[in-house]
Amino acid sequence: MKVQIDAQLCQGHGRCYDLAPDLFGEDDEGYATLTALTADGIVPEGREGDIRLAAANCPESAVLVLEEALNDRR
Amino acid sequence: MTTETVVVVGSSTGGVRTAQALRREGFAGRIVLVGEEPHEPYDKPPLSKQYLAGEWELDRLALITPEAAASAEIELRLGVAAVRLDVAARQVLLADGTALDFDHIVVATGAAARPSPWPADSGVHVIRTLADVDALRADLATGGAVVVVGGGVVGAEAAATIRTLGHAVTVVDPLATPLARLVGPEVGRPLEELHRRHGVDTRFGVGVEGIDGSAGNLAVRLTDGSTLSAATVLVGIGAVPNDGWLADSGLLVDNGVVCDRYCRAVDSERVWAVGDVARWQDPRYPADVRLEHWTNAVEQAAAVAHNMVHPDDLQPYSPLEYVWSDQYDWKLQIVGHAARGGRYEVVGDLGSDPARAAVLYSDDDGRLIGSVTVNWPKSLVTSRRALTAGDVDFEQFVEQIKALPAKPPAPAAR
Ligand SMILES: Cc1cc2nc3c(=O)[nH]c(=O)nc-3n(C[C@H](O)[C@H](O)[C@H](O)COP(=O)(O)OP(=O)(O)OC[C@H]3O[C@@H](n4cnc5c(N)ncnc54)[C@H](O)[C@@H]3O)c2cc1C
Ligand code: SF4
Numbered sequence: 001m002k003v004q005i006d007a008q009l010c011q012g013h014g015r016c017y018d019l020a021p022d023l024f025g026e027d028d029e030g031y032a033t034l035t036a037l038t039a040d041g042i043v044p045e046g047r048e049g050d051i052r053l054a055a056a057n058c059p060e061s062a063v064l065v066l067e068e069a070l071n072d073r074r
Numbered sequence: 075m076t077t078e079t080v081v082v083v084g085s086s087t088g089g090v091r092t093a094q095a096l097r098r099e100g101f102a103g104r105i106v107l108v109g110e111e112p113h114e115p116y117d118k119p120p121l122s123k124q125y126l127a128g129e130w131e132l133d134r135l136a137l138i139t140p141e142a143a144a145s146a147e148i149e150l151r152l153g154v155a156a157v158r159l160d161v162a163a164r165q166v167l168l169a170d171g172t173a174l175d176f177d178h179i180v181v182a183t184g185a186a187a188r189p190s191p192w193p194a195d196s197g198v199h200v201i202r203t204l205a206d207v208d209a210l211r212a213d214l215a216t217g218g219a220v221v222v223v224g225g226g227v228v229g230a231e232a233a234a235t236i237r238t239l240g241h242a243v244t245v246v247d248p249l250a251t252p253l254a255r256l257v258g259p260e261v262g263r264p265l266e267e268l269h270r271r272h273g274v275d276t277r278f279g280v281g282v283e284g285i286d287g288s289a290g291n292l293a294v295r296l297t298d299g300s301t302l303s304a305a306t307v308l309v310g311i312g313a314v315p316n317d318g319w320l321a322d323s324g325l326l327v328d329n330g331v332v333c334d335r336y337c338r339a340v341d342s343e344r345v346w347a348v349g350d351v352a353r354w355q356d357p358r359y360p361a362d363v364r365l366e367h368w369t370n371a372v373e374q375a376a377a378v379a380h381n382m383v384h385p386d387d388l389q390p391y392s393p394l395e396y397v398w399s400d401q402y403d404w405k406l407q408i409v410g411h412a413a414r415g416g417r418y419e420v421v422g423d424l425g426s427d428p429a430r431a432a433v434l435y436s437d438d439d440g441r442l443i444g445s446v447t448v449n450w451p452k453s454l455v456t457s458r459r460a461l462t463a464g465d466v467d468f469e470q471f472v473e474q475i476k477a478l479p480a481k482p483p484a485p486a487a488r
Contacts, residue, residue: 011405012451013398014458015369028479030451049098056091057372059119059398067145 001043002066003051005032009062016054016063023050024063032062078103080382081166081174083156084182084316085109087117088349088371090137092180093148095379105148106174108166110183112153113204114140119368121207122231123400127238128211132204156183159323161342178344178382181320181331182375185313185350185366190223192282197289198307201228210308213289214239218305221245221294223282225252227399229310230265233274234401236308243274244302246294248281256397257412261433261446264424265401271427272402277302313366315351329353330364335390336381337374346382348374357390367397394461403428407454410444410461411435417468421475424448432457432475436468452478 005016005024012031017024023043025033037044043051055063080096082089085107093105109115116135124130143150151168158167159179167173187200199210214220214236222233225247237243245252251262252269266276281297285307294302315330325339326332330353332340337354339345347354349371353364370393377391399406412418412435422431432453435444445457453475460466460474 011398012454013369013396013407014451014455018455018458026452026455028452030453030455052094052098053376056094056376057369059368061117067142 001048001051001068002041003034003038003043003055004041004064004066005034006060006062006064007031009060011060011062013059015057015059019057020047020050020054023047024054076102078177079175080105080178080180081176082107082180082182083166084180084184084349084351085111085115085150085152086182086184086349086371087137087368088184088351088375089180089182090115091372091375092182092348092378093143094138094146095376096383097146097148098376099379099383101379101383103177106151106176107143107148108151108154108156108168108174110153110155110169111203111205114138114152115150116204118202121204122201122228123235125204126201126207126211126232126235135204155319157319159320159325159345161323161325161345164344176344178346180378181317181339181345181347181351182349182371183316183319183351185315187310188312188314190285190307190309190311192285192309194285194292194307195288197287197292197305198285198309200309201232202313210306213306214241216290216305217241218290219244219303220306220308221292221302221304222308222310223247223294224310224312225249225276225278226255226310226312227253227397229308230269231399231401232308232310233269234272237269237272237274238402244277244304245269245274246277246280246282246296246302248279248297250279252276252278253399253406255413256408257433257446258418260418260420261406261412261424264429265404265406267425268402268404268429313350315353315364317351332362336388337378337391338381346378348378354391356392358392365393365395367395369393369396394458396458403449405449405451407447407451408444409454409458410442412444412446414443416443419468419472421453421472422448422450434468434472434475440468442466442468442471 025035115137155169187202219242230252283295317327331347333354353362356363417436424431430449433446437443447454
């Protein structure tokens with residue numbers, strides 16, 4: 001599974017990094033970032049549920065989840 | 075629970091997120107998601123924002139695609155309403171005459187726009203569903219002045235969007251300031267100013283007596299004796315829970331499905347409720363609560379899924395209230411309680427252009443109870459964490475917010 005934050009969409013509701021603080025972080029303004037664990041966009045094995053939880057809770061659909069770890073989406 | 079069936083009625087935020095959360099919780103049985111509207115499940119907040127503005131197409135509003143539903147083994151039954159619930163027989167009857175058997179049922183039928191009490195021939199709209207907004211957009215396309223009745227979240231947002239589309243807009247509300255049920259005048263007045271700066275005529279403290287005429291030629295009579303003429307009128311005066319279909323179910327329904335602390339209907343352990351239609355006993359409050367906020371629907375969905383899958387570990391549902399609203403260049407975020415009066419402190423400036431501020435609220439004992447922030451997500455998430463932790467000294471918290479980096483608002487490109 002892969003994950004990305006769409007910075008255009010993110011409005012800093014902070015749901016993702018409050019729910020999964022080791023998978024998502026925040027910048028100085030409160031917008032979401034990836035973390036050391038997700039920096040390359042690859043979701044650590046066994047953490048797919050937390051990524052889905054964060055995506056389900058993002059009001060802006062800014063947590064982009066690619067279910068199969070295929071090649072780059074962009 | 076591998077052989078059990080869960081029927082979720084209502085295919086919007088609450089229903090879709092419940093179905094997904096059941097799978098996250100490991101539920102391996104059958105999940106059927108029933109929805110009255112024929113559209114693939116779509117999200118509502120953009121309806122008064124990007125979708126009304128014509129900036130986003132429908133596909134940007136998707137809550138779950140048919141492919142994602144299929145891969146999660148969520149059966150979609152769209153375009154058919156649930157019409158009757160037989161709790162004893164564990165069966166729900168659909169409008170097409172078919173019936174679904176269930177072990178558990180989740181009521182996620184949400185709310186409908188409160189209809190306009192002022193009959194007019196045509197041209198008077200509400201916003202709740204995609205069909206509502208499409209009809210409104212069709213009338214807006216013919217041009218002309220617009221009167222928005224109601225300065226709550228939906229009315230105020232729609233007024234901002236419609237103004238930005240170039241229409242002359244007047245907002246009318248008997249309450250003193252916009253968003254009065256969520257925020258006090260300390261935020262409401264600057265927000266009204268924002269609307270006026272953008273050229274919206276505002277009539278707060280004035281009610282509507284009647285609406286006459288038809289699309290393109292409407293007259294809105296106000297309680298102060300004046301009359302506004304409009305091509306189109308939008309009535310945004312709140313929502314009523316979609317609980318009518320449960321009238322003969324035997325369930326206790328009272329402005330929503332009445333639930334216990336675990337979001338289970340008080341009369342049946344097999345019936346659950348989620349989102350705008352759910353009224354439940356939050357252990358923090360003396361009276362039942364019903365919320366009409368997006369994050370509540372999502373969090374309640376997760377709570378119901380957990381409680382259904384783990385009956386031996388029932389968790390009371392007690393969320394921290396959170397709602398946001400986008401109007402012009404204001405990104406308003408409201409957490410906890412802000413409209414309860416009492417002491418408050420403004421950090422930053424709500425009158426500047428663009429605004430950047432946090433309004434912090436204290437209870438009588440000097441503890442933080444809520445925050446309203448504008449264009450300052452960092453102060454919002456800091457507030458939410460403090461409120462989640464609880465028992466935070468107000469004075470100290472004000473200092474903490476003042477100490478946050480005073481960076482200018484993010485560039486408009488965000
Ligand atoms: C225009 C607008 C803007 C909003 N903006 C914000 C915002 O900025 N921030 C925020 O926090 N909240 C916002 N909200 C509120 C938020 O969208 C709601 O709280 C949320 O949609 C609630 O989800 P729900 O699933 O409980 O109910 P609903 O979204 O009302 O969904 C209920 C679904 O059930 C279906 N249904 C009804 N009866 C039946 C039946 N008998 N059988 C089958 N299906 C049925 C309906 O067709 C509907 O699809 C906004 C709401 C609107 C209308
Ligand atoms: S929940 Fe969504 S909008 Fe909020 S910070 Fe995370 S990505 Fe951004």
